[in-house]
Amino acid sequence: MSLSSQSIPSVFSPEDSRSALQVRHQIRQGVWHSHTSGLASDHVQGNVVILPEALANDFLRFCQRNPKPCPLLAVSEPGQALLPDLGADIDIRTDLPRYRVWRDGAVVDEPTDISALWQGDLVTFVLGCSFSFEQALLEAGLPLRHIEQGKNVAMYRTSIPTRAAGVFNGPMVVSMRPMKAAAVIRAIQVTSRFPNVHGAPVHLGNPALIGIAHLDRPDYGDAVEVLDDEIPVFWACGVTPQAALAQARPAFCITHAPGAMLITDLLNQQLASF
């Protein structure tokens, strides 16, 4: 496996990336330990999964078979801690605000630095994140209730299966955003332009058709009201790979802590497909 960021232009302006670099350095220095929503908001943020090489091939195939919940932005060489294709001076061991350390499928620690845990066989996966398409929706003038209300987005385990690969398996997790019909149509147009960050929705309307019994009881995140003249719209969610990890129970792995993403130098607009 080589570091790859297929279909992402590798040229970006130092001016545009400067704030992303500054934020990463502040995170590395321990100034910021929390979620990254709204930080360097023109820039692509990524879900991070770090696995021993022995499991990496299975996980890579899992991502490539399930591109909507697991859109791959980059995969490192084993032991490679720097990710120059994603940004200047990115060190995956120090540049996330908070990590989760998993042993046998359970979270055992949430450190702000994983240098002491680093091994020569660790492979890093960076997956696109909904922050990118949410910025595009906001710029298109579409309101997002969970952001207006300062909540986390509502997420649900569904009856939509993922395509298994090796030990990785499990249900697709989706995020839900309520919208009026005209906004639904526009949101499908806007997010279709961003296949690398979950792309178009996977469902809209009746939640029971994808195995969601209670919209007011999300499995992750916060409940958000759906008004009478609104339609719930469901996007594939980056929590899907974490659910697959929890089910596979690898002896050891590391992920970002929820909401505490890797901030890259890539611009969201660089991911637009047309």
Added chain:
Amino acid sequence: MSLSSQSIPSVFSPEDSRSALQVRHQIRQGVWHSHTSGLASDHVQGNVVILPEALANDFLRFCQRNPKPCPLLAVSEPGQALLPDLGADIDIRTDLPRYRVWRDGAVVDEPTDISALWQGDLVTFVLGCSFSFEQALLEAGLPLRHIEQGKNVAMYRTSIPTRAAGVFNGPMVVSMRPMKAAAVIRAIQVTSRFPNVHGAPVHLGNPALIGIAHLDRPDYGDAVEVLDDEIPVFWACGVTPQAALAQARPAFCITHAPGAMLITDLLNQQLASF
């Protein structure tokens, strides 16, 4: 006003247009008097409105203010009966299977040739038609129930107002196609590529939100069942200008008869915006 077909490439292959030309000649010779659905199906078909010059400026502004129901493909000079920008040897007086002649807002005749009615002040408007986007939906593997059942599409007057221009005014008319959620998402992507033939839907879900009380009682066309796991999807419809004409009650005008469209040499794929 000059004959215009903005944003439509003017180059098309004689091979591709040949069948359209042959069909038009058969229509001109009186071989075919009926609807044009499925004829020369790779080619753009158009709604036709022919008005005296005194009303043409109002109608042109009405179309430009309401591009979703009234997507203008071409506007002739006064008295110009040939439309070379839309196809070889098109004579608007003879090349439609059937016309409607309106006097004071009422249909008074449905001839197959309007040569005897032609006047030097008549301006022809050709508007995009849903046949083009329906072909794209079928090619994308999306089933269309009204076509499967050999019915006309269901159409409804809505509470969505058009933007008035001069004497032209009235409600937007929409066509409805029922689909499962995944097909709705794909259909929005597919039809967004074709703004010249009504483009993306204007509404989906609850019909009451756009003033439709009974889905099973369309105002035009045939009723089509909506199953429990389906969502009704509504597109702006080319019947809208005919409804505005009926309301404006011009002393004299001519339109195509419903379903009996002008077959052009343009290919549907030439209208795709990306």
